Amino acid sequence: MRGYGIALAALLLSSEVLASVTVRKTDRGPTGYEVDFRYVNTTAKRVLIGGGMQPFTDQFHTTGTSYRFNGRYDPHDYKPGDFYVSNPSPQLPAEPAYKWPYEMTQSAEGVWTYTAPFPSGIYSFAYLVNCNYAPNCSIDTGHLVIDPDLPPFQNVPGDQVSSSFQVPFDARFQFSPELNTNFDYALDTPDPHLHRGTVQTANYTSPGSIHPAPDVHDFGIYLPAEYGRSPGNKSYPLLYLSHGAGGNGADWENLGRMSHILDNLIRLGHIPPTVVVTPSFYNLDASGGRFIYGNKSHSVPIPPADAVRQNFEKYLFPWVEAHYDVCRNASCRAFAGLSMGGVLAYEMFVNATDTFDYYGMFSPATNPPYVNASSVAETPALMRKGIMVAYGLYDFVFPQARALQEALDAVGIRYINRVTPFGAHYWNTWLDELWWFGVKVLWKDLPFGVETGRK
Known part of the structure; x- marks a missing residue:
């Protein structure tokens, strides 16, 4: 029952790979880690990553009430002291005024990829297929697809609508004197x-x-x-x-x-x-x-x-x-x-x-x-x-x-x-x-x- 959370990366070795999430240690900034997403869908016109993925912010530009006062960052812009926060979706304007940061690109026919540096934490995610505005795309609209090769922990199918992965902490790149955003206590036990x-x-x-x-x-x-x-x-x-x-x-x-x-x-x-x-x-x-x-x-x-x-x-x-x-x-x-x-x-x-x-x-x-x-x-x-x-x-x-x-x-x-x-x-x-x-x-x-x- 714990296999989904044991390995650092969800690596799929079959030639019929449908999706994968790989957490790579890079030993370089901005976080020391990068995450690679790969998803195969030959009919999709656009694929976003949502289902729990959030924008980043920092402790001086955060509010739970209005996007106007939020410093919302793409993970590529991460700096020590930034952290991810829940997204007050009702306040977000439609694109192009606000562009969802997790957009996959089609690297080959039907093969969608996305790579970004991520700091320490647990991230829940799902693929939003043919979705033009991430906060509005859900399972009942037909846009949300759970990673088929990283199934969530659930009692019966439909009890969960996202998978998850974890990124470790690297103090060389992520340490902030104001905050402690080290979530390694949630990693699998070393023994x-x-x-x-x-x-x-x-x-x-x-x-x-x-x-x-x-x-x-x-x-x-x-x-x-x-x-x-x-x-x-x-x-x-x-x-x-x-x-x-x-x-x-x-x-x-x-x-x-x-x-x-x-x-x-x-x-x-x-x-x-x-x-x-x-x-x-x-x-x-x-x-x-x-x-x-x-x-x-x-x-x-x-x-x-x-x-x-x-x-x-x-x-x-x-x-x-x-x-x-x-x-x-x-x-x-x-x-x-x-x-x-x-x-x-x-x-x-x-x-x-x-x-x-x-x-x-x-x-x-x-x-x-x-x-x-x-x-x-x-x-x-x-x-x-x-x-x-x-x-x-x-x-x-x-x-x-x-x-x-x-x-x-x-x-x-x-x-x-x-x-x-x-x-x-x-x-x-x-x-x-x-x-x-x-x-x-x-x-x-x-x-x-x-x-x-x-x-």
């Missing part, structure tokens, strides 16, 4: 025989669910390398890790290399071997219609956090405990999530307080009412949890996350705060936050004190 866990998808009984089948729902699961090898009946700490709006349970692995991050957190001794479950919160019932990943023409409302919590408590949590060797008490259970998943983590904090002792609220899109003195008086355990509130410096949920912090401060609830210095509302931010959640918060001594973050 895979000892520290590489397994990641897979699983289906469980969930009455009322409509995907992937009636009364069946799904999740992804990471099992640490030693799982199943240790003698005796060992129960492993358990982290639930939620996606955000418009995503599903395969996102954290396909787009965020969650398993590599966990391998390295465990290998370096930041956390003990831990099981991670990545659930899906859409399609738990038919009330909002079926969620189809990447289908812009079919909008599905985000399910209420309390309804998701109740479903998970009734079906998901018991199923996981019955089928895996995982811990069954709050001291070794955690819930974290990004964006709307951060809202779900907050929901678990206030309404499933006795189920988890650790919470990661990454780019949380929370809104009041928040905890207050009455909440704490009614549930004193709120004061004795390990909490991280994290968001990007250029994150559009920055005000909401700060408001959540102010509410926690007002009642004296201790937590760790991480403001990702290069972070927009995008995967590079959430990689950073998962890593520091493991380093500074997960399974650390409670209650949190002023020294907790130093250990």
Whole structure:
């Protein structure tokens, strides 16, 4: 299940190559690495690379609200301190006022290529065929094609609409004193025989669910390398890790290399071997219609956090405990999530307080009412949890996350705060936050004190 992420390059040796992505170490600027894309399509008139590929910017020309104030760079113009950010597509003007930087050229009949230097990071991508404006091209318009030779991690076909690759960090060319955009903690572990866990998808009984089948729902699961090898009946700490709006349970692995991050957190001794479950919160019932990943023409409302919590408590949590060797008490259970998943983590904090002792609220899109003195008086355990509130410096949920912090401060609830210095509302931010959640918060001594973050 991990083959798609093991090799540095997706090299295809067959003479019938349809596509390939190759990450090459160049030992020269601007980044020390170049990425070669090759795609075969004999009927295409134009091919862009999209599906998650973003323009670059720098910390002085970034905003999440308007293209007018964004310094948007082609990757060929990269300089240390630049980073890629999510694209506020509704604000972008049509071509030629704004030209998408990732345009392939036809190097031979039907053979499309593109080469550019890329800095450290994980990049999701798909080919946009006969597409004239990248932000408008999606799977439902018929323009988006997933790389046929680098399939994404997913439960069933259609659960993901992009593949991904990773570029390492080279400090000679990419180091910036203002930022740390080194994402090598998400690379495959250097000693895979000892520290590489397994990641897979699983289906469980969930009455009322409509995907992937009636009364069946799904999740992804990471099992640490030693799982199943240790003698005796060992129960492993358990982290639930939620996606955000418009995503599903395969996102954290396909787009965020969650398993590599966990391998390295465990290998370096930041956390003990831990099981991670990545659930899906859409399609738990038919009330909002079926969620189809990447289908812009079919909008599905985000399910209420309390309804998701109740479903998970009734079906998901018991199923996981019955089928895996995982811990069954709050001291070794955690819930974290990004964006709307951060809202779900907050929901678990206030309404499933006795189920988890650790919470990661990454780019949380929370809104009041928040905890207050009455909440704490009614549930004193709120004061004795390990909490991280994290968001990007250029994150559009920055005000909401700060408001959540102010509410926690007002009642004296201790937590760790991480403001990702290069972070927009995008995967590079959430990689950073998962890593520091493991380093500074997960399974650390409670209650949190002023020294907790130093250990």
